[in-house]
Amino acid sequence: MEKKKLPKNYQNIRIRYEEYGQALSQLGMAVKNAGPLDEKTVQLIQIAAATAIKSEGSVHSHTRRALELGVTPDEIYHSILLLTSIIGFPSVAAAISWVDDLTLED
Incomplete structure (x- = not known):
């Protein structure tokens, strides 16, 4: 590998x-x-934390890892959307665009 x-x-x-x-x-x-958390759950939590601190690099890194583990883009987007009432729409929108960098084709 x-x-x-x-x-x-x-x-x-x-x-x-x-x-x-x-x-x-x-x-x-x-x-x-x-x-006891499995690696997929760990990555989703880390994506959420990276979103909360507005770390584009970390969102990219943990999104890549999550996708490699079989986490679906929908699961990743949902983990970010869940943060709206906590961190606000602008931060959520930014993180969605960072995930889009890796999941949407040009």
């Missing part, structure tokens, strides 16, 4: 701060293994 290319900024941080990068990886694995 081909290893996914990590975002350039993330790679640079890991090179500059090796121990920090290792700690981030270990933390990521620890929190994923800390509970």
Whole structure:
């Protein structure tokens, strides 16, 4: 299986701060293994969190991972729409456009 290319900024941080990068990886694995949620649910939660903080890169990253796991675009869009009353329509609309980047053909 081909290893996914990590975002350039993330790679640079890991090179500059090796121990920090290792700690981030270990933390990521620890929190994923800390509970009963399956990986698809984890990715949907992370998409929602990325939407809430308006992180386009994270929405892209977690959307790619979710799609690879078999999460449908409809499930991804629904997880974002559910945030409307919490974070507002403009943030939801932005995240939908970021998911569109990966799910709609030109």
